[in-house]
Amino acid sequence: MTTATYPFAEIRRQLHRIPEPGFQEFKTQKFILDYLAGLPQHRVEIRTWRTGIIVRVKGTDPRQRIGYRTDMDGLPIEEETSYPFRSSHPGYMHACGHDLHMSIALGILTHFVENEIRDDVIVLFQPAEEGPGGALPMLACDELQDWMPDMILALHIAPEYPVGTIAIKPGILFANTSELFIDLTGKGGHAAYPHQANDMVVAAAQLVSQLQTIVARNVNPLDSGVITIGKIEGGTKQNIIAEKARLEGTIRTLSAETMERIKGRIEAMVRGVEAGFECKAAIDYGSNYRQVYNEETLTDEFMSWVRETGVMNLVECREAMTGEDFGYFLEKIPGFLFWLGVDTPYGLHHAKIEPDEDAIALAVTTVTRYIEWKSTP
Numbered sequence: 001m002t003t004a005t006y007p008f009a010e011i012r013r014q015l016h017r018i019p020e021p022g023f024q025e026f027k028t029q030k031f032i033l034d035y036l037a038g039l040p041q042h043r044v045e046i047r048t049w050r051t052g053i054i055v056r057v058k059g060t061d062p063r064q065r066i067g068y069r070t071d072m073d074g075l076p077i078e079e080e081t082s083y084p085f086r087s088s089h090p091g092y093m094h095a096c097g098h099d100l101h102m103s104i105a106l107g108i109l110t111h112f113v114e115n116e117i118r119d120d121v122i123v124l125f126q127p128a129e130e131g132p133g134g135a136l137p138m139l140a141c142d143e144l145q146d147w148m149p150d151m152i153l154a155l156h157i158a159p160e161y162p163v164g165t166i167a168i169k170p171g172i173l174f175a176n177t178s179e180l181f182i183d184l185t186g187k188g189g190h191a192a193y194p195h196q197a198n199d200m201v202v203a204a205a206q207l208v209s210q211l212q213t214i215v216a217r218n219v220n221p222l223d224s225g226v227i228t229i230g231k232i233e234g235g236t237k238q239n240i241i242a243e244k245a246r247l248e249g250t251i252r253t254l255s256a257e258t259m260e261r262i263k264g265r266i267e268a269m270v271r272g273v274e275a276g277f278e279c280k281a282a283i284d285y286g287s288n289y290r291q292v293y294n295e296e297t298l299t300d301e302f303m304s305w306v307r308e309t310g311v312m313n314l315v316e317c318r319e320a321m322t323g324e325d326f327g328y329f330l331e332k333i334p335g336f337l338f339w340l341g342v343d344t345p346y347g348l349h350h351a352k353i354e355p356d357e358d359a360i361a362l363a364v365t366t367v368t369r370y371i372e373w374k375s376t377p
């Protein structure tokens with residue numbers, strides 16, 4: 001961790017203390033609203049939507065609305081960083097950088113409150129990116145309709161790149177995602193009488209192993225897919241045969257066709273487990289996110305601008321199997337998302353991740369300069 005004194009790093013630390021689940025970002029929303037209340041009000045209009053916030057920074061002679069979006073929610077992870085400003089919410093942590101994303105959004109917004117710009121700048125604080133997904137309902141909400149941006153951008157922290165790096169590519173950047181929940185119900189019983197029960201721990205174990213064959217055996221090796229089961233629950237006590245088990249996971253693909261193929265194979269395997277173990281199974285796909293697809297013209301232009309200005313180092317990266325509901329914004333509005341290097345040995349969703357806060361000021365400078373450039377007559 002650096003000892004950055006930049007004010008938005010301090011804001012990030014305060015936000016880091018209060019990670020909240022999707023659509024429960026009440027303290028986060030209040031913190032941001034309190035901050036916004038301290039800004040000169042004649043340049044801003046503020047609307048709330050559920051736990052989200054939409055801010056319009058008024059341009060002097062607006063010809064377009066330029067959007068910038070940040071996510072807001074934390075993750076159910078018990079923090080293990082060395083920070084003195086660790087999460088004050090037991091079992092919750094900002095482990096995906098949304099605290100940095102929000103502080104950068106506030107830095108950008110503050111810049112345009114203090115420095116006039118021709119066009120309107122719309123800053124979106126979007127809840128529930130980690131699930132169940134705030135982007136789709138936010139896009140449909142009444143509060144956004146007359147402020148809908150003409151172009152939009154966002155960033156995501158990237159642990160693997162040095163500070164001062166932007167990594168991006170035109171076209172697909174993040175995968176299609178689908179959550180996966182499978183509930184198995186059999187017959188419980190005494191541990192010593194397996195012949196009188198249907199053990200759902202054994203059924204779940206077999207199903208997890210079978211699911212791992214789908215990408216290896218059913219997906220074209222030249223295509224990409226991931227099935228991760230991140231959580232298994234089952235049973236009640238060590239000497240009771242489990243009546244119920246639940247698998248929770250996520251599916252990732254680079255194409256909609258592969259997503260359908262994988263879901264078809266999951267359904268077939270689950271039917272097989274039902275028959276084989278004489279149990280009942282229910283599949284729920286939870287929330288699904290569209291791929292993040294960077295609009296080619298704007299992305300190429302942004303990449304050239306970064307190279308020419310030298311504001312940061314530019315890396316043309318490969319696509320990743322991460323998901324982001326910002327993909328829904330990009331389906332409707334031309335724009336792009338880029339990775340922002342934060343140089344930490346621990347990856348996203350890790351309890352020890354400590355992003356380098358020097359990236360915050362660099363991101364604010366880069367995005368504000370870019371928006372100013374796009375807004376120049």
Ligand SMILES: CC(=O)N[C@@H](CCC[C@H](N)C(=O)O)C(=O)O
Nearest residue numbers: 130131177178179250322323324
């Ligand atoms: C950037 C990032 O880590 N995003 C999350 C999005 C989660 C989508 C959904 N809840 C799922 O688990 O499928 C990710 O895990 O990639």
